[in-house]
Amino acid sequence: MSAELKDNVKGLFGEFGGKYVPELIIPALEELEEAYDKYKDDPEFQEEFNYYLKQYVGRANPLYYAERLTKKLGGAKIYLKREDLNHMGAHKINNALGQVLLAKRMGKKRVIAETGAGQHGVATATVAAMFGMECEIFMGAEDVKRQALNVFRMKLLGAKVTSVTDGTQTLSDAVDAALRNWVERIDDTFYLLGSAVGPHPYPTIVRDFQSMIGEEAKEQILEQEGRLPDYLVACVGGGSNAIGLFYPFVEDKDVKMIGVEAAGLGVDTDKHAATMAKGRKGVIHGFKTYVLQDDNGQIMPVHSISAGLDYPGVGPEHSYLKDIGRAEYVSVTDDEAVNAFQVLCESEGIIPALESSHAIAHVLKLAPELDQDQVIIMNLSGRGDKDVYTLADRLGVEL
């Protein structure tokens, strides 16, 4: 492991990351860091985590050879890491489970979380229900509208859903609201952050709690193909499903890693969320990273058809992987993602999340350019039931 990636004592990935938070939050971060250091290698913690991952989440999930899609595209072999088959239908549950076990050990009684697509909100509400914790989810009012199904699921699971009407009323504003609430209730509340973002130690914790994706995939591809893949492809909102897949392969220099961001209506319009393509270095939500901002350093409103990619920053480890040239970041428009969604439905009988559809859209471009003996692993981060209304709307179908 390269020095910077492993030895991130201050939470730095190169120049990215850090702890840019009000003094009030520092003690909570220190408490979290201490707890994490104590438990991350604790056999009893790991055993409990692995037990629930297996018996409750249903891991290991398959690495599925998408034969029809591969044939259709006529290039590299495409494997799908089936995070969509996890309990509740996305990779978010992995991290939520890890963090709630930590919260429990820290004696916290209440968990809060931000959510965009609602997947992380559902995951958090799920683990809170499991462990009998009070749960409040902050969600941008715009997302509450687009993800009504997930809002109802959270409520069924016993969570309180607070609609955030600040700013563009999307994920970024939900993070602000959750952080503010954490500040107000810092003594009894655990902030269960849903992506590989935020102040240290969150990006490290979330990455570690998602790394089984890449670890399993590595084992599975060695079993099925007898070799490592040529490409890893994953969508990037904050970057948790992508870093979970990438991280165990970082030292395997021949494995190329591609993160796919949301280009919305196009990166040259003002309606996109392509942070790597159009962002500059800055500080958002407590960490240094690439940020979509205007000339004055104001965070810009972002847009994507998929609420989970609608974020003006990106995890600090991704910014570092980009700068050292270890990973590449591309973007895909709303239209391309909608098309890819349909392609996967029809070719493989899998309804993917709109977030994951961005990764698929890139695979549709990449695979035909590669040889038939090359291998792509794509992270199918979630299933698309939550997105059928958006799709219907898009396709002019009345449900």
Add this chain to the structure above:
Amino acid sequence: MSRIATTFARLQDQGQQAFIPFLMTGDPTLELTKELVLEAERNGADIIELGIPFSNPLADGPTIQRAGKRSLAHRTNLKDIFKLVKEIRTESQIPIVLMGYFNSIFNYGLERLINSCEEVGVDGLIIPDLPMGEDEELRALSNEVDIISLVALNSSPKRIKELAENSQGFIYAVATLGTTGERGEVSKEVKAKVEEIKSLTSTPVAVGFGISKPEHVKEVASFADGAIVGSAIIKRLEDNLELLPESEAEFINSVGEIVSTLTSPLN
């Protein structure tokens, strides 16, 4: 001695405490901010805190969030703010401290920021999301501009000691476990915290967040060197926006009045 240190020294000699109002620069306009600064000074302000509006003001409650929004509606930026301070300096030598979020400053450039502050006469910087551990680079760049540290009610003794040792200008003791905004009362823990800080340093300590009534100012003044009031003033300003543009003098006056009311226990 810096303008901030001189002000506290003078007040201490007189057995008085500083009153520090917060105004959001550009709320409702840059021209009016200038008038409000001068009006606040006439009504007993000792130091002025000027907010740099930011799209994601993490530490602020709804009132200051709205003030930031009003200012950003006409795209107030740091260049405008420095120009404004330069204009204020032709009429007033009141210490001016800018309060803003780190991305605005990082985006402007740290070195350029310090140069601009020194050039126009900004005396200090308060950056709520640049805690000890991340502020070293800015401190290293700054000679004349005080980088003001914030101490929270839950800061550990070890951190408070280190913060106190590195403090410049004054120490900002945050009186709530939360964001800015008006509160019913000053929490009992604040006094103990301020005393803890004062036992470690001779740097003056001012208390802010939630200080919203003359009684609060009076209470805080009994154990700290200054009181900072933001939301309560902005709330008044907001309630009187309807006076604009017709009755500008009356609008300015109304803000002066609340400053005067809040400072009354200090005289």
